[in-house]
Amino acid sequence: VEQVAQRACQRATEQETELRAKVRELEQWKMSNHTGVMVAEEQIKDLKSEVSRLETGLAAAQEGEREASRAAAEAERARRAAVQAELRQQTSEAGAVEQRGQLVEALRSELAAAQEDTQTQRQQLDAANAMLSAEQDQLR
Numbered sequence: 001v002e003q004v005a006q007r008a009c010q011r012a013t014e015q016e017t018e019l020r021a022k023v024r025e026l027e028q029w030k031m032s033n034h035t036g037v038m039v040a041e042e043q044i045k046d047l048k049s050e051v052s053r054l055e056t057g058l059a060a061a062q063e064g065e066r067e068a069s070r071a072a073a074e075a076e077r078a079r080r081a082a083v084q085a086e087l088r089q090q091t092s093e094a095g096a097v098e099q100r101g102q103l104v105e106a107l108r109s110e111l112a113a114a115q116e117d118t119q120t121q122r123q124q125l126d127a128a129n130a131m132l133s134a135e136q137d138q139l140r
Helices: 002-091 096-139
Strands: none
Touching: 002 096
């Protein structure tokens, strides 16, 4: 009986030692998780700050594109007015019909080039918007 009691005490002591080790392990895990949570919160704060900075940059880029588009439209109107004035002058001169056709073709060519430039700028803005959306999705 005494041996059974001793074995039972020995097993209880071993179990107590194991349980204390598990408690220490859980406390260490808890501390490392707490540190991990604090680091993650700091990273989230930094990422939110970066998103805000990117959104501000995107808004500025979009405003810049609108300004550039307005300036390009105004320049195009001025250029067209100049071309029209030139056309009117040349129509009063000999051979005006041929020269007018050449100017119209040049205007069409310039307009096509301007449209291609505008399309390229829109594609670049769309790509920037897509990148920002992707970054925002990652942050969520």
